[in-house]
Amino acid sequence: MSSSSLVDRIDAVLPQTQCTKCGYDGCRPYAQAIAEDHEAINRCPPGGSQGIQALAKLLDLPELPLDEDCGRHGPLMAAVVDEAHCIGCTLCIQACPVDAIVGANKLMHTVIADRCTGCDLCVAPCPVDCISMVPAQSDWTPERADAARGHHRRRQHRLDRLHSESSALAARTLANKAPIATQAGSDPALRQQAIAQALARARARRQQS
Numbered sequence: 170m171s172s173s174s175l176v177d178r179i180d181a182v183l184p185q186t187q188c189t190k191c192g193y194d195g196c197r198p199y200a201q202a203i204a205e206d207h208e209a210i211n212r213c214p215p216g217g218s219q220g221i222q223a224l225a226k227l228l229d230l231p232e233l234p235l236d237e238d239c240g241r242h243g244p245l246m247a248a249v250v251d252e253a254h255c256i257g258c259t260l261c262i263q264a265c266p267v268d269a270i271v272g273a274n275k276l277m278h279t280v281i282a283d284r285c286t287g288c289d290l291c292v293a294p295c296p297v298d299c300i301s302m303v304p305a306q307s308d309w310t311p312e313r314a315d316a317a318r319g320h321h322r323r324r325q326h327r328l329d330r331l332h333s334e335s336s337a338l339a340a341r342t343l344a345n346k347a348p349i350a351t352q353a354g355s356d357p358a359l360r361q362q363a364i365a366q367a368l369a370r371a372r373a374r375r376q377q378s
Contacts, residue, residue, distance in 0.1 A: 187266035188288035217242035261291035267320035
């Protein structure tokens with residue numbers, strides 16, 4: 170079996186949440202690491218024990234318990250934006266690996282529920298803590314996994330065209346900042362001031378509500 174076809178078969182087993190909890194920049198890079206570098210098969214929390222069993226069967230390897238240093242398996246979650254407190258910074262849009270968040274600079278953002286993979290990568294970048302993870306209202310199906318794979322690949326191709334930086338998720342997130350995120354230019358003091366003002370506005374709205 171060729172390396173590329175093995176990567177495809179491993180990738181087909183992975184859940185396609187693109188959460189990076191395995192330590193790789195998405196499901197396919199993890200599949201490549203398993204196929205080419207003999208990476209452990211127990212580093213995918215969303216896949217849980219069933220995913221580990223499927224990988225072990227495919228690769229004729231012993232099953233392993235989930236490596237909880239990568240996280241714990243749990244029910245499917247979905248991101249929800251508290252639109253009343255969203256400041257329109259676009260940082261969550263940049264972080265989402267499957268383009269499941271829509272919005273524009275200085276306008277509220279919202280999550281496309283049936284596209285969200287529950288990866289939670291949008292939560293940390295939000296400067297006003299207006300994104301929460303809630304139980305998903307539907308199951309994660311093979312059809313949704315296939316769709317997520319396609320959304321992720323299209324996003325990666327788009328970023329490849331726009332940027333020459335490292336493909337690491339963190340680097341791409343920084344490189345893909347929208348104009349509002351860089352409006353203060355390269356002056357660190359002005360950037361901090363802009364962030365502080367945005368936080369103050371968000372806190373004021375929370376107190377009023």
